[in-house]
Ligand SMILES: Nc1nc2c(ncn2[C@@H]2O[C@H](COP(=O)(O)OP(=O)(O)O)[C@@H](O)[C@H]2O)c(=O)[nH]1
């Protein structure tokens with residue numbers, strides 16, 4: 001059971017309250033926590049999944065959205081394989097902050113990092129950001145895009161599984177290439 | 184690796200059976216001690232099996248974690264701990280990989296207790312010195328996880344504290360482990376430092392609240408500080424920035440500059456644990472950070488500068504060579520930037536400038552005295568001033584900069600303890616200072632006098648002499664006889680100093696404070712240089728000041744009264760200091776006369792006087808030169824010098840322009856030695872020219888300084904010989920000796936007179952020249968000038 005072929009680090013970022021922690025909890029523990037404090041600094045969950053019969057271990061780092069934890073959260077970008085940037089589809093300000101987050105990602109993350117834009121809380125009635133607006137933004141910035149609901153478990157599994165599959169493909173390609181190079 | 188069927192097989196290898204046997208049926212019963220001993224014995228006798236034992240224990244634990252049978256996990260961990268301790272150093276590396284996998288596994292669980300347990304094991308491991316370090320070991324995960332744990336937000340405050348503590352201890356373990364061996368992961372990489380440093384600071388900050396001073400030593404901030412110290416203490420030169428950068432970023436990101444107590448706290452820790460030869464790099468880093476914040480609010484900059492001033496003294500002790508002047512230079516350029524960029528200085532901006540000046544003072548305070556002089560000269564060399572022989576006025580920004588730099592100079596000066604005046608005032612420092620004492624701005628002049636006060640006063644008399652007074656006895660002055668080098672100094676430089684002070688008193692923009700401050704300078708000089716040899720020159724100045732008050736058409740009436748009060752105060756002081764009773768009595772008589780007739784000629788100085796008062800005074804309330812001369816003669820002093828000076832222009836007391844006269848003479852000497860177009864070498868302004876601006880290094884500074892001193896000594900010797908010669912040689916000899924040069928001198932003189940007469944009267948007492956250059960004086964020039972020019 002400890003046998004895994006791949007280990008990927010995934011880091012979630014985005015404004016406080018958009019549902020990052022809920023997404024992680026939903027995925028790793030299968031639950032939607034009723035009430036919980038805001039994340040402080042960084043938190044971390046682990047889940048091993050299977051992609052094409054290969055075991056993939058996902059280290060999921062959940063970061064605090066507040067300004068005052070920036071110095072610690074930024075330091076986790078660098079080692080990330082994938083960055084999930086989350087906003088709340090029912091809260092325009094969280095969407096408006098995306099460029100700021102991107103700037104930070106540019107500055108601190110590796111440029112090879114896989115980036116995914118996630119609009120969370122699609123179960124809510126009071127949507128403020130239409131799907132296509134998010135989609136557009138993602139496209140313009142070379143990101144994958146998905147809308148989720150941590151509450152209704154919608155697209156959460158898929159989000160992480162797609163990431164695992166994508167990362168695996170990338171690294172197998174690299175593996176393959178380096179083998180070719182060796183030849 | 185192994186299938187499940189192996190577990191049920193009876194053919195299991197021995198090591199597996201031994202491992203299985205340490206687990207009780209019921210986890211509450213704990214590790215079965217007997218069997219653990221057997222396992223330990225086995226691993227010691229067959230060390231080659233260690234890696235498999237470790238791997239198997241790890242697998243069991245992984246399964247138990249998955250099944251949430253934490254009791255068994257704890258037992259497995261305990262067994263691993265025991266094996267780790269029992270293992271011989273050579274075989275340890277076989278075991279470490281599975282041991283660390285086990286620790287990681289536990290850390291990955293969501294159970295805080297397991298995480299804490301794993302950390303304790305890890306710390307134990309970290310304290311073991313490995314013989315053959317496992318180079319492949321990666322600590323990346325541990326750094327990330329332990330940093331995260333430092334930020335734990337567990338709802339339960341007790342658990343939260345435990346986890347944070349574990350996080351710190353874990354980080355400390357990683358640091359120890361990786362620092363002890365260079366080949367292992369490079370902990371100084373930003374990937375790691377950017378996590379470790381903010382985590383330590385976070386814990387330190389969150390818990391280091393003033394309300395918990397009694398807490399036991401095992402509290403998280405205590406550990407965080409210890410860890411920080413350890414980290415910084417181990418940092419080599421190239422690594423310091425790796426630590427400082429995240430510190431600065433943390434303080435920025437968390438808005439911890441205003442207020443700055445935490446920043447100061449942190450930087451103190453850094454300074455006290457850093458290898459001392461590197462301490463100035465921390466100062467440098469803070470300065471650079473100040474640059475980065477040049478657009479930030481003055482409050483933030485003030486806080487940074489303040490932090491700087493709080494730690495800079497620690498660096499000063501260790502700073503040698505170029506770093507000293509670099510630091511000073513950098514502080515000065517920050518000041519310059521602040522001044523030039525913010526012409527209309529806001530209050531906050533001024534606070535910032537003050538913080539910088541404080542930093543400068545703090546820094547200088549901890550340098551040896553000879554370096555303080557260098558720094559003062561360096562600062563002086565940065566002061567923009569208008570040339571005395573030109574009317575180019577300095578701009579508004581320059582005036583601000585002047586005053587800021589003079590304030591800095593004053594700050595450094597207060598930290599300096601003069602021993603001999605000639606070391607404190609090398610000509611390249613004294614000259615520009617005297618020049619600045621004539622600045623157009625009255626406040627600036629005040630600053631210059633304050634600089635003089637702090638540098639001249641060696642016996643803490645400043646406060647006692649802050650204002651003119653005629654009651655000397657009450658002051659309790661501390662007086663010591665002047666030393667030989669001091670007497671030599673004042674003989675050489677007295678005239679130029681007195682002249683500058685005289686001219687400074689002449690300025691119509693003087694406030695009462697200005698006059699008082701010049702009084703203080705003169706009074707301090709009198710006390711510090713109390714000697715019969717020097718008192719005459721001083722008395723000449725005093726009498727000239729009275730003349731000025733009587734005859735000047737430029738200065739206001741109240742300034743004149745101020746001068747009279749200053750004159751009598753100085754007379755009382757001088758007679759008291761030199762203990763000349765007759766002079767004391769005479770001074771007392773004048774004081775009494777004034778008390779009766781004209782109390783406005785006595786201290787305290789006022790800025791406004793009764794409008795009915797006039798400048799006409801009876802002789803009784805004035806100081807009479809002849810009486811003074813008599814007094815001096817009475818005690819065997821050669822009052823001829825006094826006479827000689829006054830008799831310079833004319834014999835009559837009424838027309839006594841003695842000071843102005845000798846001032847004129849000295850200003851000529853001044854111009855001659857100072858003007859580069861004339862052929863006098865080694866004079867101070869040219870020394871100043873030598874200073875290569877920004878490229879200034881400590882060495883070059885030192886060279887110039889010693890060069891200069893040598894010059895000075897040689898010069899001084901020559902001068903002594905010369906004056907000896909002039910004193911003893913018959914007059915005719917003198918005339919013939921100086922004859923050949925005489926023509927040249929004469930032509931140069933007239934040259935100077937010509938330039939002087941077209942210059943507007945702004946500096947260097949040109950009035951004196953014009954009014955007193957009478958034909959009758961020519962002989963005296965012939966006698967006086969050779970001495971002044973030849974040496
Ligand atoms: N309706 C709805 N609420 C959500 C969803 N995800 C999170 N929330 C709520 O949003 C709030 C913030 O969630 P949290 O995960 O702590 O956000 P984080 O600060 O990004 O970690 C909580 O009150 C959650 O209950 C979602 O998918 N739908």
Ligand SMILES: [Mg+2]
Nearest residue numbers: 020021038039
């Ligand atoms: Mg959160």
